[in-house]
Amino acid sequence: MSEEPSELKAVPTWGVGPYPGDPSKDANFDRFDAELLEQGDTRNVVDKYRYWKMEEIVRDLDAHRHPYHVAIENWQHDLNIGSIVRNANAFLAKEVHIVGNKRWNRRGAMVTDRYQHVTHHPTIEGLIEWAKIAGEGGKKLPIIAIDNVPGCQKIEEYQLPKECLFLFGQEGPGLSQEALDAADVVLEISQFGSTRSINASAAAAITMHTWVLQHVFS
């Protein structure tokens, strides 16, 4: 069998070796992890966080998190949940909420769940109760259901609230009726092809990025 061309081999494209020079002169020295300094840092983190202790990264993220939350229903162990957690980390959601089954497949999260606050709610009612006072100053967080169901509005034409809870359904059934009933508004992401839907983690990424476009870049 012929050798794979070297540029196509699956070598990690991130990571650094042991800290070059004297780390005690670095402004972030107190945040550094002694083992990472010595052995190098191959974690999938942005360069800013190289050599940082995990708890220091979480502390720094906590200081900058966006004020929207992400919730996903998990009645059938949806494999999308890990990817949603990863996307929530990338777009710096305040917290991810898993509604229904507590267990979820962490594979798609690619370890990002360590940097993301993830809360479990056994029922939709529990999530709704929590949302009633979860906004700043104990205000209600608007529940924005994301699904393409009859009567929904277009996310592309909707001004998203700064503080809110985005609620996603799972592969197959989509959002439960209870979840749709609890929503202040239901929004769809416009599609143009033949498939009925995109997967929930893609929908979550588009939704969070739409929030970012409206609240960070405008």
Ligand SMILES: C[S@@+](CC[C@H](N)C(=O)[O-])C[C@H]1O[C@@H](n2cnc3c(N)ncnc32)[C@H](O)[C@@H]1O
């Ligand atoms: C695979 S979809 C299933 C349900 C979908 N309503 C259907 O008719 O087939 C799973 C979840 O992904 C999200 N989703 C997928 N496509 C979407 C779209 N175009 N607009 C909004 N949400 C979508 C929703 O949260 C939905 O509950």
